[in-house]
Amino acid sequence: MTWANILIQGALIGGFYALFACGLSLMFGVMKVINLAHGDIAVVAAYSAVFLVPKLHVAQLWAFVVIVPLFALIGYVVQRTLLQKAIDRDPFTTLLVTFGLSVVIENLLLEIYSANGQSVNIGELVAKSWQVNSVIYVSYVSLVVLGTAVLVLGALQIFLSRTSSGRLIRAVSDDREAAQLCGANYKHVFGVAAAIAFATVALAGIAFGISTEFDPTAGGINLLYAFEAVVIGGIGSLWGTLVGGILLGVAQQFGAHFNLEYQTLAGNALFLIVLAIRPQGLFGRKVSLNE
Amino acid sequence: MSSDTTDSPSAPTLLSVDHLTVFHGQLCAVDDVSLSVGAGEVLTIIGANGAGKSTLLRTIAGLHRPASGTVTFEGEDITHQAAHQRVRVGISLVPEGRRLFASLTLEENLLVGAHRAAEGPFDLARVYELFPWMKDRRRGKVFQFSGGEQQAVAIGRALVANPKVLMLDEVSLGLAPIVIETIYEVIPDIVSHGIGVLLVEQDVSQGLRVATRVHCLLEGKTSLVGTPDSLSAEEIEHAYFGADLPDNATQVQPS
Numbered sequence: 001m002t003w004a005n006i007l008i009q010g011a012l013i014g015g016f017y018a019l020f021a022c023g024l025s026l027m028f029g030v031m032k033v034i035n036l037a038h039g040d041i042a043v044v045a046a047y048s049a050v051f052l053v054p055k056l057h058v059a060q061l062w063a064f065v066v067i068v069p070l071f072a073l074i075g076y077v078v079q080r081t082l083l084q085k086a087i088d089r090d091p092f093t094t095l096l097v098t099f100g101l102s103v104v105i106e107n108l109l110l111e112i113y114s115a116n117g118q119s120v121n122i123g124e125l126v127a128k129s130w131q132v133n134s135v136i137y138v139s140y141v142s143l144v145v146l147g148t149a150v151l152v153l154g155a156l157q158i159f160l161s162r163t164s165s166g167r168l169i170r171a172v173s174d175d176r177e178a179a180q181l182c183g184a185n186y187k188h189v190f191g192v193a194a195a196i197a198f199a200t201v202a203l204a205g206i207a208f209g210i211s212t213e214f215d216p217t218a219g220g221i222n223l224l225y226a227f228e229a230v231v232i233g234g235i236g237s238l239w240g241t242l243v244g245g246i247l248l249g250v251a252q253q254f255g256a257h258f259n260l261e262y263q264t265l266a267g268n269a270l271f272l273i274v275l276a277i278r279p280q281g282l283f284g285r286k287v288s289l290n291e
Numbered sequence: 292m293s294s295d296t297t298d299s300p301s302a303p304t305l306l307s308v309d310h311l312t313v314f315h316g317q318l319c320a321v322d323d324v325s326l327s328v329g330a331g332e333v334l335t336i337i338g339a340n341g342a343g344k345s346t347l348l349r350t351i352a353g354l355h356r357p358a359s360g361t362v363t364f365e366g367e368d369i370t371h372q373a374a375h376q377r378v379r380v381g382i383s384l385v386p387e388g389r390r391l392f393a394s395l396t397l398e399e400n401l402l403v404g405a406h407r408a409a410e411g412p413f414d415l416a417r418v419y420e421l422f423p424w425m426k427d428r429r430r431g432k433v434f435q436f437s438g439g440e441q442q443a444v445a446i447g448r449a450l451v452a453n454p455k456v457l458m459l460d461e462v463s464l465g466l467a468p469i470v471i472e473t474i475y476e477v478i479p480d481i482v483s484h485g486i487g488v489l490l491v492e493q494d495v496s497q498g499l500r501v502a503t504r505v506h507c508l509l510e511g512k513t514s515l516v517g518t519p520d521s522l523s524a525e526e527i528e529h530a531y532f533g534a535d536l537p538d539n540a541t542q543v544q545p546s
Binding site for chain 2: 164167168170171178179180182183184185
């Protein structure tokens, strides 16, 4: 029963990792931007849920209704201004700019909200859980987060594979110059991809803020986990990211079972093993026409 | 305005390029080139490797910025328009190396090509008529296709945008002669709709066969213009390789 619990708890936390990671995966897949500020954006979303949303007289539970569209807009604007300027120069500049963004965000949050721990208050709901048997408890919040992750990834998958906008995003990520020659404004397409990425990571940030206490520097470790989930699953595969997140979660729970300090270590070990044996990730493909 | 281009037949001029100069860093890739393309004619640009042919086409498509000179389309100065805007104006480029969307199916590649399409004779069904093998394989991923098939998809992808001027960059590169034939077979069909074709070819004989007019580039400069009938093989040879080469070099057949 202990093993079943490890699997279940791992899968639940894995859903959160996948939700957190899909935006990272999308931005890397479409515009080859490794957004080092990805985790910090989630933290900003969590802070917004705690401090800004109540001012609009919206309950913190419903913060996502305001924050997700807002962050989509912010994502589009940041991409079309700051990130596009960086991309126009070179990949290294882009990495530095997102790193700089991460530092600026963390320090601004420290300055404004101090280093005290915060959490998104949704009342008693956070402690409620479904007791399967004497060992296994499934927290409602984790279950909802996993469900949300599956829903978001599924919707994103359908959007990318079935709609004309999604097709354009895939075309631009394959070959942005060729897409231009088909009449596509790739900068706008980049903006749309960033909007989706920011919206999903904002959702993940709120989920994070509900389930644990966070402080201004919480973004870094989540970025690491998201990055690991993407690499384990394979870049460019959304279901791969979900599986990667779940495997990472299970590995961490497995490590924690022996010693709480092994939690991160076990996850990192899985990440390194996958990287060594299958660098393209479990579901990654190597497709290239134009070497 | 376009005084140094040869007189084209009565066809109305669609695209004109005037005194275009393009740099790649320090290198002057295209040096003061002027040309024009009218409706329903085929202008073939020939020249050796590095003569600036592809750069010229890419500049017309909006992928490079010229240092000086203008690109005009139907009387409108489009020199400063972005590449994606030029597609809507009516210029499509089939780029060198085909540049298909590798993770998309054949049909999806064509749909991306058609997503900003103008009104006109070409749509997916028409392209499937032009290349009948495509219909059965429209759900196939293009990276599994042969070079000739990929080239056909690239041409189809440009055609479905219904351009007024279609630019083809090295369509025969790396293809077997028999495959090149089938690719070139569609050009008369394209031209019959009044589309102007701007063709870049290293395969001179193939380029000349379909050309209404020929424009030869040598180290970025115009070295020869004329109609295929009016030019002798020797003239073309000189324009292609440069006039001041040693004797043994000029004997090479440019084909």
